[in-house]
Amino acid sequence: MADVKEQIGKHWTEIETPALMVDLDIMEANMDKMMAFLRDAGAGVGIRPHAKTHKIPQIANMQMAKGALGICAAKLGEAEALAEGGVPDILIANQTVGANKIKRLAELSKKTNLKVAVDSKENLLDIARESAATSGNVGIVVEVDVGNKRAGVRSHEEAIELAKLAASTPGVWYAGVMGYEGFAVFIPDFEERRRVAERAYDILMGYRDAIKEKAGLDSGIVSAAGSGTYMFAAKRKGLTDIQAGSYIFMDVRYGSTAGVDFLNSLAVVTTIVSHPEPEVYITDAGQKSMTQEFGLVTTLPSYGLKVQSMSEEHVTMRPTGEPERLPGIGLLDEKYGKEAKKPFKVGDKILLIPSHCCTTVNLHDILYAVRDGVVEDVWPVAGRGKFA
Ligand SMILES: Cc1ncc(COP(=O)(O)O)c(C=O)c1O
Incomplete structure:
Protein backbone atom coordinates (compact mmCIF):
# COMPACT_ATOMS: atom_id res chain seq x y z
CA MET A 1 0.00 0.00 0.00
CA ALA A 2 1.18 3.50 -0.80
CA ASP A 3 2.43 5.62 2.11
CA VAL A 4 -0.87 6.95 3.40
CA LYS A 5 0.53 10.33 4.44
CA GLU A 6 1.51 10.86 0.80
CA GLN A 7 -2.18 10.81 -0.03
CA ILE A 8 -2.76 14.11 1.80
CA GLY A 9 -3.64 16.73 -0.78
CA LYS A 10 -4.84 14.20 -3.35
CA HIS A 11 -8.33 14.03 -4.78
CA TRP A 12 -10.52 11.34 -3.19
CA THR A 13 -10.56 9.41 -6.47
CA GLU A 14 -6.78 8.89 -6.13
CA ILE A 15 -7.03 6.99 -2.82
CA GLU A 16 -6.03 3.32 -3.07
CA THR A 17 -9.11 1.19 -2.52
CA PRO A 18 -10.93 -0.15 -0.65
CA ALA A 19 -10.55 2.71 1.83
CA LEU A 20 -12.67 4.37 4.45
CA MET A 21 -13.32 8.09 4.09
CA VAL A 22 -15.30 10.74 5.89
CA ASP A 23 -16.44 14.07 4.52
CA LEU A 24 -15.24 16.47 7.22
CA ASP A 251 -25.12 4.45 7.98
CA VAL A 252 -27.88 2.59 6.16
CA ARG A 253 -29.57 1.33 9.32
CA TYR A 254 -29.68 4.61 11.22
CA GLY A 255 -30.39 6.45 7.98
CA SER A 256 -33.53 4.35 7.63
CA THR A 257 -34.63 4.99 11.23
CA ALA A 258 -37.33 7.64 11.62
CA GLY A 259 -36.28 10.87 13.31
CA VAL A 260 -32.51 10.30 13.20
CA ASP A 261 -31.96 13.42 11.14
CA PHE A 262 -28.23 13.45 10.55
CA LEU A 263 -26.40 13.30 7.23
CA ASN A 264 -24.33 10.45 5.88
CA SER A 265 -20.67 11.47 6.11
CA LEU A 266 -18.94 8.08 6.01
CA ALA A 267 -18.28 6.01 2.90
CA VAL A 268 -16.01 3.30 1.58
CA VAL A 269 -14.15 4.31 -1.55
CA THR A 270 -14.10 1.41 -3.94
CA THR A 271 -12.99 0.73 -7.51
CA ILE A 272 -15.08 -0.93 -10.18
CA VAL A 273 -12.79 -3.85 -10.98
CA SER A 274 -15.03 -5.79 -13.33
CA HIS A 275 -17.89 -5.05 -15.72
CA PRO A 276 -18.38 -8.50 -17.19
CA GLU A 277 -21.91 -7.96 -18.53
CA PRO A 278 -23.61 -4.77 -19.71
CA GLU A 279 -25.69 -4.67 -16.52
CA VAL A 280 -23.21 -5.95 -13.93
CA TYR A 281 -20.66 -3.88 -12.03
CA ILE A 282 -18.28 -5.44 -9.49
CA THR A 283 -16.31 -3.48 -6.89
CA ASP A 284 -13.16 -4.30 -4.93
CA ALA A 285 -14.84 -3.71 -1.54
CA GLY A 286 -16.84 -6.49 0.11
CA GLN A 287 -17.50 -7.95 3.54
CA LYS A 288 -13.83 -7.65 4.55
CA SER A 289 -14.06 -3.87 4.31
CA MET A 290 -17.77 -3.36 5.12
CA THR A 291 -19.75 -5.39 7.63
CA GLN A 292 -23.10 -6.90 6.70
CA GLU A 293 -24.82 -7.78 10.00
CA PHE A 294 -27.25 -4.85 9.46
CA GLY A 295 -27.83 -5.72 5.80
CA LEU A 296 -26.46 -4.68 2.43
CA VAL A 297 -24.46 -1.51 1.86
CA THR A 298 -25.87 1.05 -0.54
CA THR A 299 -24.57 3.50 -3.14
CA LEU A 300 -25.10 7.15 -3.95
CA PRO A 301 -28.47 7.62 -5.70
CA SER A 302 -26.94 9.59 -8.62
CA TYR A 303 -24.99 6.51 -9.71
CA GLY A 304 -28.24 4.82 -10.69
CA LEU A 305 -26.86 1.50 -9.41
CA LYS A 306 -28.48 -0.86 -6.96
CA VAL A 307 -26.50 -3.20 -4.71
CA GLN A 308 -27.50 -6.80 -5.38
CA SER A 309 -25.19 -8.78 -3.15
CA MET A 310 -21.98 -8.72 -1.12
CA SER A 311 -19.28 -11.32 -0.80
CA GLU A 312 -15.88 -11.24 0.93
CA GLU A 313 -14.07 -9.02 -1.56
CA HIS A 314 -16.84 -7.85 -3.88
CA VAL A 315 -20.11 -5.99 -4.15
CA THR A 316 -22.28 -6.70 -7.17
CA MET A 317 -24.40 -3.85 -8.53
CA ARG A 318 -26.85 -3.48 -11.40
CA PRO A 319 -28.47 -0.42 -12.93
CA THR A 320 -31.92 -1.84 -12.24
CA GLY A 321 -34.95 -0.58 -10.32
CA GLU A 322 -35.03 2.52 -8.19
CA PRO A 323 -31.74 3.10 -6.37
CA GLU A 324 -32.17 3.33 -2.63
CA ARG A 325 -32.24 6.92 -1.34
CA LEU A 326 -31.47 7.38 2.33
CA PRO A 327 -33.00 10.58 3.76
CA GLY A 328 -29.57 11.86 4.86
CA ILE A 329 -27.64 11.01 1.68
CA GLY A 330 -28.40 14.19 -0.29
CA LEU A 331 -25.30 16.24 0.50
CA LEU A 332 -22.86 13.34 0.03
CA ASP A 333 -24.58 12.58 -3.28
CA GLU A 334 -24.37 16.24 -4.29
CA LYS A 335 -20.64 16.33 -3.57
CA TYR A 336 -19.51 12.91 -4.82
CA GLY A 337 -22.34 11.34 -6.84
CA LYS A 338 -23.46 14.05 -9.23
CA GLU A 339 -19.97 14.43 -10.72
CA ALA A 340 -19.70 10.73 -11.65
CA LYS A 341 -19.19 10.16 -15.37
CA LYS A 342 -21.54 7.52 -16.70
CA PRO A 343 -21.65 4.90 -18.01
CA PHE A 344 -19.19 3.54 -15.46
CA LYS A 345 -16.16 1.65 -16.66
CA VAL A 346 -13.52 -0.54 -15.03
CA GLY A 347 -11.20 1.63 -12.93
CA ASP A 348 -13.84 4.18 -11.90
CA LYS A 349 -14.01 5.03 -8.21
CA ILE A 350 -17.36 5.12 -6.46
CA LEU A 351 -18.58 5.44 -2.87
CA LEU A 352 -20.47 2.78 -0.92
CA ILE A 353 -22.37 3.59 2.28
CA PRO A 354 -21.81 1.11 5.14
CA SER A 355 -24.89 -0.51 6.66
CA HIS A 356 -23.27 -0.38 10.14
CA CYS A 357 -20.71 2.36 10.68
CA CYS A 358 -19.23 1.20 14.02
CA THR A 359 -18.24 -2.32 12.96
CA THR A 360 -17.16 -1.15 9.49
CA VAL A 361 -14.73 1.38 11.00
CA ASN A 362 -13.32 -1.48 13.06
CA LEU A 363 -12.18 -3.18 9.83
CA HIS A 364 -9.97 -0.28 8.74
CA ASP A 365 -6.50 0.87 9.79
CA ILE A 366 -6.97 4.34 8.33
CA LEU A 367 -9.73 6.89 7.94
CA TYR A 368 -9.19 9.41 5.15
CA ALA A 369 -10.48 12.82 6.21
CA VAL A 370 -11.72 14.58 3.07
CA ARG A 371 -12.79 18.19 2.57
CA ASP A 372 -14.03 19.57 -0.73
CA GLY A 373 -13.05 16.30 -2.38
CA VAL A 374 -9.43 16.54 -1.23
CA VAL A 375 -7.70 14.42 1.43
CA GLU A 376 -7.00 16.84 4.30
CA ASP A 377 -5.65 14.29 6.77
CA VAL A 378 -5.22 10.57 7.31
CA TRP A 379 -6.09 9.28 10.77
CA PRO A 380 -5.03 5.90 12.12
CA VAL A 381 -8.09 4.16 13.58
CA ALA A 382 -6.18 3.93 16.86
CA GLY A 383 -8.86 1.95 18.71
CA ARG A 384 -9.39 -0.48 15.84
CA GLY A 385 -9.49 -4.06 17.09
CA LYS A 386 -8.77 -2.86 20.65
CA PHE A 387 -11.59 -4.91 22.12
CA ALA A 388 -9.55 -6.25 25.03
C1 LIG B 1 -23.36 1.66 26.18
C2 LIG B 1 -23.78 2.28 24.90
N1 LIG B 1 -24.12 3.58 24.90
C3 LIG B 1 -24.52 4.20 23.78
C4 LIG B 1 -24.59 3.53 22.57
C5 LIG B 1 -25.11 4.32 21.39
O1 LIG B 1 -24.51 4.26 20.22
P1 LIG B 1 -25.24 4.67 18.86
O2 LIG B 1 -25.06 6.11 18.69
O3 LIG B 1 -24.51 3.89 17.85
O4 LIG B 1 -26.68 4.33 18.96
C6 LIG B 1 -24.26 2.17 22.53
C7 LIG B 1 -24.34 1.42 21.28
O5 LIG B 1 -24.05 0.26 21.16
C8 LIG B 1 -23.84 1.53 23.73
O6 LIG B 1 -23.51 0.23 23.74
Whole structure:
Protein backbone atom coordinates (compact mmCIF):
# COMPACT_ATOMS: atom_id res chain seq x y z
CA MET A 1 0.00 0.00 0.00
CA ALA A 2 1.18 3.50 -0.80
CA ASP A 3 2.43 5.62 2.11
CA VAL A 4 -0.87 6.95 3.40
CA LYS A 5 0.53 10.33 4.44
CA GLU A 6 1.51 10.86 0.80
CA GLN A 7 -2.18 10.81 -0.03
CA ILE A 8 -2.76 14.11 1.80
CA GLY A 9 -3.64 16.73 -0.78
CA LYS A 10 -4.84 14.20 -3.35
CA HIS A 11 -8.33 14.03 -4.78
CA TRP A 12 -10.52 11.34 -3.19
CA THR A 13 -10.56 9.41 -6.47
CA GLU A 14 -6.78 8.89 -6.13
CA ILE A 15 -7.03 6.99 -2.82
CA GLU A 16 -6.03 3.32 -3.07
CA THR A 17 -9.11 1.19 -2.52
CA PRO A 18 -10.93 -0.15 -0.65
CA ALA A 19 -10.55 2.71 1.83
CA LEU A 20 -12.67 4.37 4.45
CA MET A 21 -13.32 8.09 4.09
CA VAL A 22 -15.30 10.74 5.89
CA ASP A 23 -16.44 14.07 4.52
CA LEU A 24 -15.24 16.47 7.22
CA ASP A 25 -17.72 19.25 6.51
CA ILE A 26 -20.65 16.86 6.82
CA MET A 27 -19.27 15.17 9.94
CA GLU A 28 -18.66 18.53 11.62
CA ALA A 29 -22.16 19.67 10.66
CA ASN A 30 -23.55 16.56 12.37
CA MET A 31 -21.57 17.35 15.51
CA ASP A 32 -22.80 20.98 15.48
CA LYS A 33 -26.38 19.91 14.86
CA MET A 34 -26.32 17.60 17.88
CA MET A 35 -24.85 20.33 20.11
CA ALA A 36 -27.50 22.80 18.92
CA PHE A 37 -30.28 20.26 19.49
CA LEU A 38 -29.12 19.64 23.05
CA ARG A 39 -28.81 23.37 23.71
CA ASP A 40 -32.24 24.18 22.24
CA ALA A 41 -33.88 21.33 24.15
CA GLY A 42 -33.11 23.38 27.25
CA ALA A 43 -33.10 20.48 29.71
CA GLY A 44 -29.42 20.78 30.58
CA VAL A 45 -28.53 17.43 29.00
CA GLY A 46 -25.03 17.25 27.53
CA ILE A 47 -23.22 14.70 25.41
CA ARG A 48 -20.56 12.11 26.18
CA PRO A 49 -20.22 10.81 22.61
CA HIS A 50 -19.46 7.14 22.17
CA ALA A 51 -16.08 6.61 20.50
CA LYS A 52 -16.93 2.99 19.68
CA THR A 53 -18.16 4.52 16.41
CA HIS A 54 -14.95 6.22 15.26
CA LYS A 55 -12.19 4.92 17.62
CA ILE A 56 -10.06 7.93 16.67
CA PRO A 57 -8.61 10.37 19.26
CA GLN A 58 -8.55 13.25 16.76
CA ILE A 59 -12.33 12.95 16.33
CA ALA A 60 -12.90 12.58 20.07
CA ASN A 61 -10.85 15.74 20.65
CA MET A 62 -12.96 17.58 18.05
CA GLN A 63 -16.07 16.48 19.96
CA MET A 64 -14.54 17.75 23.21
CA ALA A 65 -13.66 21.06 21.57
CA LYS A 66 -17.28 21.42 20.49
CA GLY A 67 -18.46 21.02 24.09
CA ALA A 68 -18.74 17.28 24.88
CA LEU A 69 -18.58 16.54 28.62
CA GLY A 70 -16.30 13.58 28.04
CA ILE A 71 -16.03 10.58 25.73
CA CYS A 72 -17.39 7.04 26.10
CA ALA A 73 -15.26 4.07 25.13
CA ALA A 74 -16.53 0.52 24.70
CA LYS A 75 -13.44 -1.24 25.98
CA LEU A 76 -10.29 -0.69 28.00
CA GLY A 77 -8.08 -0.97 24.90
CA GLU A 78 -10.16 1.63 23.12
CA ALA A 79 -9.89 3.91 26.17
CA GLU A 80 -6.10 3.47 26.24
CA ALA A 81 -5.88 4.47 22.58
CA LEU A 82 -8.03 7.54 23.21
CA ALA A 83 -6.03 8.59 26.29
CA GLU A 84 -2.80 8.12 24.33
CA GLY A 85 -4.25 10.61 21.86
CA GLY A 86 -4.89 13.17 24.60
CA VAL A 87 -8.58 12.62 25.36
CA PRO A 88 -8.94 14.09 28.87
CA ASP A 89 -12.14 12.44 30.13
CA ILE A 90 -13.22 8.88 29.36
CA LEU A 91 -16.07 6.67 30.55
CA ILE A 92 -15.63 2.98 29.71
CA ALA A 93 -19.30 2.14 29.30
CA ASN A 94 -18.80 -1.60 29.88
CA GLN A 95 -17.38 -3.77 32.65
CA THR A 96 -13.60 -4.26 32.86
CA VAL A 97 -12.83 -7.60 34.49
CA GLY A 98 -9.64 -9.60 35.11
CA ALA A 99 -6.49 -8.96 37.14
CA ASN A 100 -4.28 -7.70 34.34
CA LYS A 101 -6.96 -5.51 32.84
CA ILE A 102 -7.62 -3.96 36.23
CA LYS A 103 -3.90 -3.16 36.51
CA ARG A 104 -4.14 -1.41 33.13
CA LEU A 105 -7.30 0.38 34.27
CA ALA A 106 -5.61 1.72 37.40
CA GLU A 107 -2.63 2.89 35.33
CA LEU A 108 -4.92 4.58 32.84
CA SER A 109 -6.65 6.51 35.62
CA LYS A 110 -3.41 8.44 36.10
CA LYS A 111 -3.48 9.66 32.48
CA THR A 112 -7.09 10.72 32.01
CA ASN A 113 -10.15 11.40 34.12
CA LEU A 114 -11.28 7.77 33.96
CA LYS A 115 -14.63 6.28 34.85
CA VAL A 116 -15.84 2.73 34.34
CA ALA A 117 -19.20 0.97 34.39
CA VAL A 118 -19.52 -1.52 37.25
CA ASP A 119 -22.37 -3.84 38.17
CA SER A 120 -20.83 -6.15 40.78
CA LYS A 121 -19.29 -5.74 44.21
CA GLU A 122 -16.40 -8.12 43.42
CA ASN A 123 -15.39 -6.10 40.37
CA LEU A 124 -15.65 -2.82 42.27
CA LEU A 125 -13.48 -4.08 45.12
CA ASP A 126 -10.88 -5.53 42.71
CA ILE A 127 -10.65 -2.16 40.96
CA ALA A 128 -10.44 -0.26 44.26
CA ARG A 129 -7.69 -2.54 45.63
CA GLU A 130 -5.49 -2.20 42.56
CA SER A 131 -6.17 1.49 42.15
CA ALA A 132 -5.37 2.30 45.80
CA ALA A 133 -2.18 0.21 45.66
CA THR A 134 -0.91 2.11 42.62
CA SER A 135 -2.18 5.60 43.57
CA GLY A 136 -4.83 5.57 40.86
CA ASN A 137 -8.32 6.98 41.12
CA VAL A 138 -11.10 5.35 39.12
CA GLY A 139 -14.61 6.79 38.93
CA ILE A 140 -17.31 4.17 39.39
CA VAL A 141 -20.45 4.52 37.31
CA VAL A 142 -23.04 2.04 38.51
CA GLU A 143 -24.58 0.40 35.46
CA VAL A 144 -28.26 -0.37 35.92
CA ASP A 145 -30.57 -2.44 33.74
CA VAL A 146 -33.29 -0.29 32.20
CA GLY A 147 -34.79 -3.17 30.24
CA ASN A 148 -31.90 -4.14 27.98
CA LYS A 149 -31.38 -7.38 29.95
CA ARG A 150 -27.66 -7.19 29.27
CA ALA A 151 -25.23 -5.97 31.94
CA GLY A 152 -26.44 -3.75 34.78
CA VAL A 153 -27.74 -4.36 38.32
CA ARG A 154 -31.31 -5.55 38.55
CA SER A 155 -32.35 -3.96 41.89
CA HIS A 156 -32.17 -0.67 43.80
CA GLU A 157 -30.58 -2.50 46.74
CA GLU A 158 -27.62 -3.64 44.63
CA ALA A 159 -27.17 -0.17 43.15
CA ILE A 160 -27.26 1.48 46.57
CA GLU A 161 -24.69 -0.98 47.91
CA LEU A 162 -22.34 -0.32 44.97
CA ALA A 163 -22.71 3.46 45.22
CA LYS A 164 -21.96 3.38 48.96
CA LEU A 165 -18.93 1.17 48.41
CA ALA A 166 -17.64 3.40 45.62
CA ALA A 167 -18.00 6.45 47.83
CA SER A 168 -16.29 4.91 50.85
CA THR A 169 -13.48 2.76 49.41
CA PRO A 170 -10.02 4.21 48.74
CA GLY A 171 -8.85 4.11 45.12
CA VAL A 172 -12.30 4.73 43.63
CA TRP A 173 -14.98 7.40 43.75
CA TYR A 174 -18.70 7.41 43.05
CA ALA A 175 -19.31 9.03 39.66
CA GLY A 176 -22.97 8.24 38.97
CA VAL A 177 -25.32 5.88 37.14
CA MET A 178 -25.82 4.80 33.54
CA GLY A 179 -28.44 2.69 31.80
CA TYR A 180 -28.40 2.19 28.03
CA GLU A 181 -31.76 1.54 26.35
CA GLY A 182 -30.27 -0.32 23.40
CA PHE A 183 -33.49 -2.25 22.83
CA ALA A 184 -35.25 1.02 21.96
CA VAL A 185 -32.92 2.75 19.51
CA PHE A 186 -34.14 1.04 16.32
CA ILE A 187 -37.87 0.76 17.10
CA PRO A 188 -39.34 1.81 13.72
CA ASP A 189 -42.42 3.59 15.07
CA PHE A 190 -41.26 6.94 16.43
CA GLU A 191 -43.96 7.32 19.11
CA GLU A 192 -43.53 3.73 20.25
CA ARG A 193 -39.76 4.37 20.50
CA ARG A 194 -40.46 7.48 22.58
CA ARG A 195 -42.67 5.53 25.00
CA VAL A 196 -40.11 2.74 25.42
CA ALA A 197 -37.22 5.18 25.88
CA GLU A 198 -39.12 7.37 28.37
CA ARG A 199 -39.94 4.27 30.41
CA ALA A 200 -36.22 3.39 30.45
CA TYR A 201 -35.36 6.92 31.69
CA ASP A 202 -38.03 6.56 34.42
CA ILE A 203 -36.26 3.42 35.57
CA LEU A 204 -32.85 5.14 35.48
CA MET A 205 -34.17 8.13 37.46
CA GLY A 206 -35.65 5.69 39.97
CA TYR A 207 -32.16 4.31 40.59
CA ARG A 208 -30.69 7.81 40.85
CA ASP A 209 -33.36 8.80 43.41
CA ALA A 210 -32.98 5.61 45.45
CA ILE A 211 -29.20 6.17 45.72
CA LYS A 212 -29.79 9.76 46.80
CA GLU A 213 -32.45 8.81 49.33
CA LYS A 214 -30.86 5.71 50.86
CA ALA A 215 -27.16 6.49 50.52
CA GLY A 216 -27.26 10.29 50.55
CA LEU A 217 -25.21 10.36 47.37
CA ASP A 218 -25.79 12.65 44.43
CA SER A 219 -25.28 11.03 41.06
CA GLY A 220 -22.89 13.27 39.18
CA ILE A 221 -23.47 11.39 35.96
CA VAL A 222 -26.88 10.12 34.86
CA SER A 223 -26.13 8.81 31.39
CA ALA A 224 -28.19 7.03 28.71
CA ALA A 225 -29.27 7.00 25.07
CA GLY A 226 -27.94 6.43 21.58
CA SER A 227 -28.41 7.95 18.16
CA GLY A 228 -31.94 6.52 17.87
CA THR A 229 -33.16 7.99 21.17
CA TYR A 230 -31.12 11.19 21.67
CA MET A 231 -34.15 13.31 20.70
CA PHE A 232 -36.10 12.05 23.72
CA ALA A 233 -33.20 11.96 26.18
CA ALA A 234 -32.17 15.51 25.25
CA LYS A 235 -35.45 16.82 26.69
CA ARG A 236 -35.38 14.76 29.83
CA LYS A 237 -34.48 16.87 32.86
CA GLY A 238 -32.27 14.95 35.25
CA LEU A 239 -30.24 13.13 32.63
CA THR A 240 -26.78 14.65 32.44
CA ASP A 241 -25.64 13.24 29.13
CA ILE A 242 -26.39 11.11 26.12
CA GLN A 243 -23.95 8.51 24.81
CA ALA A 244 -24.76 8.71 21.09
CA GLY A 245 -21.96 7.73 18.74
CA SER A 246 -23.25 6.89 15.24
CA TYR A 247 -24.80 10.33 14.62
CA ILE A 248 -21.48 11.73 13.32
CA PHE A 249 -21.18 9.18 10.47
CA MET A 250 -24.61 7.63 10.02
CA ASP A 251 -25.12 4.45 7.98
CA VAL A 252 -27.88 2.59 6.16
CA ARG A 253 -29.57 1.33 9.32
CA TYR A 254 -29.68 4.61 11.22
CA GLY A 255 -30.39 6.45 7.98
CA SER A 256 -33.53 4.35 7.63
CA THR A 257 -34.63 4.99 11.23
CA ALA A 258 -37.33 7.64 11.62
CA GLY A 259 -36.28 10.87 13.31
CA VAL A 260 -32.51 10.30 13.20
CA ASP A 261 -31.96 13.42 11.14
CA PHE A 262 -28.23 13.45 10.55
CA LEU A 263 -26.40 13.30 7.23
CA ASN A 264 -24.33 10.45 5.88
CA SER A 265 -20.67 11.47 6.11
CA LEU A 266 -18.94 8.08 6.01
CA ALA A 267 -18.28 6.01 2.90
CA VAL A 268 -16.01 3.30 1.58
CA VAL A 269 -14.15 4.31 -1.55
CA THR A 270 -14.10 1.41 -3.94
CA THR A 271 -12.99 0.73 -7.51
CA ILE A 272 -15.08 -0.93 -10.18
CA VAL A 273 -12.79 -3.85 -10.98
CA SER A 274 -15.03 -5.79 -13.33
CA HIS A 275 -17.89 -5.05 -15.72
CA PRO A 276 -18.38 -8.50 -17.19
CA GLU A 277 -21.91 -7.96 -18.53
CA PRO A 278 -23.61 -4.77 -19.71
CA GLU A 279 -25.69 -4.67 -16.52
CA VAL A 280 -23.21 -5.95 -13.93
CA TYR A 281 -20.66 -3.88 -12.03
CA ILE A 282 -18.28 -5.44 -9.49
CA THR A 283 -16.31 -3.48 -6.89
CA ASP A 284 -13.16 -4.30 -4.93
CA ALA A 285 -14.84 -3.71 -1.54
CA GLY A 286 -16.84 -6.49 0.11
CA GLN A 287 -17.50 -7.95 3.54
CA LYS A 288 -13.83 -7.65 4.55
CA SER A 289 -14.06 -3.87 4.31
CA MET A 290 -17.77 -3.36 5.12
CA THR A 291 -19.75 -5.39 7.63
CA GLN A 292 -23.10 -6.90 6.70
CA GLU A 293 -24.82 -7.78 10.00
CA PHE A 294 -27.25 -4.85 9.46
CA GLY A 295 -27.83 -5.72 5.80
CA LEU A 296 -26.46 -4.68 2.43
CA VAL A 297 -24.46 -1.51 1.86
CA THR A 298 -25.87 1.05 -0.54
CA THR A 299 -24.57 3.50 -3.14
CA LEU A 300 -25.10 7.15 -3.95
CA PRO A 301 -28.47 7.62 -5.70
CA SER A 302 -26.94 9.59 -8.62
CA TYR A 303 -24.99 6.51 -9.71
CA GLY A 304 -28.24 4.82 -10.69
CA LEU A 305 -26.86 1.50 -9.41
CA LYS A 306 -28.48 -0.86 -6.96
CA VAL A 307 -26.50 -3.20 -4.71
CA GLN A 308 -27.50 -6.80 -5.38
CA SER A 309 -25.19 -8.78 -3.15
CA MET A 310 -21.98 -8.72 -1.12
CA SER A 311 -19.28 -11.32 -0.80
CA GLU A 312 -15.88 -11.24 0.93
CA GLU A 313 -14.07 -9.02 -1.56
CA HIS A 314 -16.84 -7.85 -3.88
CA VAL A 315 -20.11 -5.99 -4.15
CA THR A 316 -22.28 -6.70 -7.17
CA MET A 317 -24.40 -3.85 -8.53
CA ARG A 318 -26.85 -3.48 -11.40
CA PRO A 319 -28.47 -0.42 -12.93
CA THR A 320 -31.92 -1.84 -12.24
CA GLY A 321 -34.95 -0.58 -10.32
CA GLU A 322 -35.03 2.52 -8.19
CA PRO A 323 -31.74 3.10 -6.37
CA GLU A 324 -32.17 3.33 -2.63
CA ARG A 325 -32.24 6.92 -1.34
CA LEU A 326 -31.47 7.38 2.33
CA PRO A 327 -33.00 10.58 3.76
CA GLY A 328 -29.57 11.86 4.86
CA ILE A 329 -27.64 11.01 1.68
CA GLY A 330 -28.40 14.19 -0.29
CA LEU A 331 -25.30 16.24 0.50
CA LEU A 332 -22.86 13.34 0.03
CA ASP A 333 -24.58 12.58 -3.28
CA GLU A 334 -24.37 16.24 -4.29
CA LYS A 335 -20.64 16.33 -3.57
CA TYR A 336 -19.51 12.91 -4.82
CA GLY A 337 -22.34 11.34 -6.84
CA LYS A 338 -23.46 14.05 -9.23
CA GLU A 339 -19.97 14.43 -10.72
CA ALA A 340 -19.70 10.73 -11.65
CA LYS A 341 -19.19 10.16 -15.37
CA LYS A 342 -21.54 7.52 -16.70
CA PRO A 343 -21.65 4.90 -18.01
CA PHE A 344 -19.19 3.54 -15.46
CA LYS A 345 -16.16 1.65 -16.66
CA VAL A 346 -13.52 -0.54 -15.03
CA GLY A 347 -11.20 1.63 -12.93
CA ASP A 348 -13.84 4.18 -11.90
CA LYS A 349 -14.01 5.03 -8.21
CA ILE A 350 -17.36 5.12 -6.46
CA LEU A 351 -18.58 5.44 -2.87
CA LEU A 352 -20.47 2.78 -0.92
CA ILE A 353 -22.37 3.59 2.28
CA PRO A 354 -21.81 1.11 5.14
CA SER A 355 -24.89 -0.51 6.66
CA HIS A 356 -23.27 -0.38 10.14
CA CYS A 357 -20.71 2.36 10.68
CA CYS A 358 -19.23 1.20 14.02
CA THR A 359 -18.24 -2.32 12.96
CA THR A 360 -17.16 -1.15 9.49
CA VAL A 361 -14.73 1.38 11.00
CA ASN A 362 -13.32 -1.48 13.06
CA LEU A 363 -12.18 -3.18 9.83
CA HIS A 364 -9.97 -0.28 8.74
CA ASP A 365 -6.50 0.87 9.79
CA ILE A 366 -6.97 4.34 8.33
CA LEU A 367 -9.73 6.89 7.94
CA TYR A 368 -9.19 9.41 5.15
CA ALA A 369 -10.48 12.82 6.21
CA VAL A 370 -11.72 14.58 3.07
CA ARG A 371 -12.79 18.19 2.57
CA ASP A 372 -14.03 19.57 -0.73
CA GLY A 373 -13.05 16.30 -2.38
CA VAL A 374 -9.43 16.54 -1.23
CA VAL A 375 -7.70 14.42 1.43
CA GLU A 376 -7.00 16.84 4.30
CA ASP A 377 -5.65 14.29 6.77
CA VAL A 378 -5.22 10.57 7.31
CA TRP A 379 -6.09 9.28 10.77
CA PRO A 380 -5.03 5.90 12.12
CA VAL A 381 -8.09 4.16 13.58
CA ALA A 382 -6.18 3.93 16.86
CA GLY A 383 -8.86 1.95 18.71
CA ARG A 384 -9.39 -0.48 15.84
CA GLY A 385 -9.49 -4.06 17.09
CA LYS A 386 -8.77 -2.86 20.65
CA PHE A 387 -11.59 -4.91 22.12
CA ALA A 388 -9.55 -6.25 25.03
C1 LIG B 1 -23.36 1.66 26.18
C2 LIG B 1 -23.78 2.28 24.90
N1 LIG B 1 -24.12 3.58 24.90
C3 LIG B 1 -24.52 4.20 23.78
C4 LIG B 1 -24.59 3.53 22.57
C5 LIG B 1 -25.11 4.32 21.39
O1 LIG B 1 -24.51 4.26 20.22
P1 LIG B 1 -25.24 4.67 18.86
O2 LIG B 1 -25.06 6.11 18.69
O3 LIG B 1 -24.51 3.89 17.85
O4 LIG B 1 -26.68 4.33 18.96
C6 LIG B 1 -24.26 2.17 22.53
C7 LIG B 1 -24.34 1.42 21.28
O5 LIG B 1 -24.05 0.26 21.16
C8 LIG B 1 -23.84 1.53 23.73
O6 LIG B 1 -23.51 0.23 23.74
